[in-house]
Amino acid sequence: MTQNNTTTEENKSDEKRKLINKFLMRLTKEQPQMYYATTGEISRSIHTMIKEHTNRLSVEEQALVRRMSIEEIEGLLGFHAR
Secondary structure, three states: OOOOHHHHHHHHHHHHHHHHHHHHHHHHHHOHHHHHOOHHHHHHHHHHHHHHHHHHOOHHHHHHHOOOOHHHHHHHHHHHHO
16 A cells, blocks of 8 residues: 555645745734735745744644745745735
């Protein structure tokens, strides 16, 4: 019996997207002017926030964001906007 890797990857993407959205909500609450920023600027800010708050995340969440790049965050934000 083999595990369906596609489902696992989709699950990871969904979880990453949820986590990014959580940081996005926090960012726009703390810095309302970010609402008008470019996706690139927001991605960089979220990436910094993740680095600063990694130790406050669950072990599962830490594993999801450990190697997350600014470009990946930007892609997840872009996907959300569609």
